[in-house]
Amino acid sequence: MEDAAFRQWLTQRSWAMSVRYCKVVAVLLPPAALTTDVPLLHEHGVGGVGWLLAWQVAAELVCLALIAADRWLPALRGREGPLYTFCGVFIGLCTWIGMVDGGMRGDFSIYAAGMTFGAAVAGTPRRVRQPMYAASLFALALPVWHREAGDAVRVAAGLVNPFCVVVLCLWLDRFTYSRDRALYRETQRAEAERERADGVLYNVLPRAVADEIKQSGRVQARKFDNLGVLFADIAGFTQFSSRLPPDALVLVLDEIFSSFDALVQQHRLEKIKTIGDAYMVVAPGRIDALCRLALEMRAALEHYNHANGTGMALRIGIHAGPAVAGVLGVQRFLYDVWGDTVNIASRLESAGRAGSIQVSETVVRQAGEAFDFHARGLVELQGRGRLLTYWLLGAARVPRGASPLAEPA
Template sequence: MAQQPFREWLVQKSWAHGVYYAKAVACLLPPAALAADAPYFGVAPQHWPPGVAGLLAWQLTAELFFIGVVLADRFLPRLRNSEAALNTACVGAMLLATWVGVVHGGMWGDLAIYAAGATFVAAVMCTPSPVRRPLYVLSFGVLGLAAGLRVGDGVELLAALVNPFCVVVLCIELDRFMLARNVELYAEMQLAEAERARADKVLYNVLPASIADELKRDDKVNAVKFDNMGVLFADIAGFTSFSRALPPDALVLVLNQIFSAFDGLVEKYGLEKIKTIGDAYMVVAHHRLDALGRLALDMGEAIRRYNTGNGTELAMRIGIHAGPAVAGVIGVKRFLYDVWGDTVNVASRMESSGEPGAVHVSEAVYLQTRQHFSFAAREPIDIKGRGRMSTYWLLGHAARLEPAATP
């Protein structure tokens, strides 16, 4: 038995193809029927050749059947995933093919429409369950019975059964081929989907999800201006002297362990990591500036845990500023999502003018987040390119006031 995901995929595919062809037949059958029935329009029904009434009934029934399939798909979309609905449509199509085979074959010995209907079922209405092959055999039996009632001679009967037998054999082989081809197609699609998911995972690790989607959709990314973006820079104080005593592979391992912990925190707070440069780490917040403050506090805690576990004495120097900035992608090869503007420069100065183990923030950050955190004012300092600025130390989360006791 086919696996359930494949069965569901095959049902949806076969139903969609069947509806497509049903629309075509529903549009083409009326003019074709009018052209075929034109010779009988001026003749009284009692003078029609045998079988014409059955042919007209078949034409009407076939038109209603194919219109019914189209309407069912339109107004009952759940049928697109129903294997029972697909099997029912197969049975209906095969009954129509057998009926026209009996009528057309009996009148003119022409099985072209029968062959077209049977091969339509075999090639298009591919079902996960083996319901079609028994239909071909039963159809051949019905045609054989009709031929036996129509001709009495054994040789003539065998001659009459040659064409339907060939059609049935063709349908059985076509059925087997189409099922195998669908299995191969599904496997190829799964492989392609896995490769695409793996490529997307790499792309989404390099770029923010919205930027990656825009790049895939438009093959370019337009720069976006933010009126108030929070920017955080973090640097491991004294890491240059610390790294001199380490071999290169050990140095990479240390940075990987520390920055991997930071990556988890960035994802936890829904922020955007921009880049790492050596032992520096840059993160931005498009809206939630308070999340950037929580990240800074947790980064300090993460480095303390690393020190406890590894016997080191590393400390983070963190700076945060908020203001207008522009974000986008530069280049066409090895492209990089980055942020530019004076806000970025000031955030970098906040970090470089801070102290190990402390979070140094600008007045803009203080004013926007003072309800969330506790701060300590610092003496105004000179910031390159900005002159003297009032800055603050972010000490921790704001203390929660205990509710007053009811007397």
């Protein structure tokens, strides 16, 4: 699996580097050609430098073709076939000038520069390059053989330079391939670390807030006109926890809150924080989802009690209204919500009864006909005075008002 992924990464990287190389060549080749061609044309005429002009035009066209393919055919970027084709064409161009300039006159400098630079730029497997190098060396031998009139010793001497170039290219291929593999592994490790860091950040903060911190390093406070707020507390947990050792206490809370976390994620709501055995969730404008979550949290704790022989119960309060959210601090920063809505939701929870879900009249109006509520009456809330509250009994089974509902004990 790693080899396939590495080859894909290497192909894309080599393609990108080849495109950058071609852009440089496409810009520099015309003025360089003018600098060299004008004196040669003046001295030898067109016939004497026709091969050089043809090679320069071909090299420019190949570079422009690769740039155009990258621009208008992006699907080619991750495919090995087009990259290997370009490598073959590039080696062919180098061989062409090597045959004419080197094979006829013994000057392999341009051939050496092109071949070694290409080997350093495009990191392709050796099994791809080796046949190309062998074909290039064989092609270079033909003009040398012709120039030396078939003298084997002189032909061998004339091929020493291109042979050394090919050996150097093979070494560069091996070095480049090993370097790219090491770079790929480092990139993968860095990517894994980044994903782990992002995972921690996304677990601590809402995704939109985490993305804002990653992009700008800070978060603008946000005002919500209608934010649903849920507070849940495990009634009697303090007395229950006094009988447990610390490690067992943490395991109990972790199991319970992990089940709550799964429900929050399932309903795509935002968990804000836990304080001791208290649990806080918000839902911008989605009061019905918050009510369903409350019912499922209560059922989850009942399931835990049944499985573990405990008798804990949730006390839940829900309210909705305007609120402000933001991030506090620089170290161990905390995303929190403030406002009268939050205070009322907290008071509804603390003034509730174990095993019951107490909500405000605002929640009843916004939840619609999907749930059964029963009016509790005016309840004295600390710091808020008397407020009309309701019990959330469950999902609606009969039309509203069809039969009276008894207040839970």
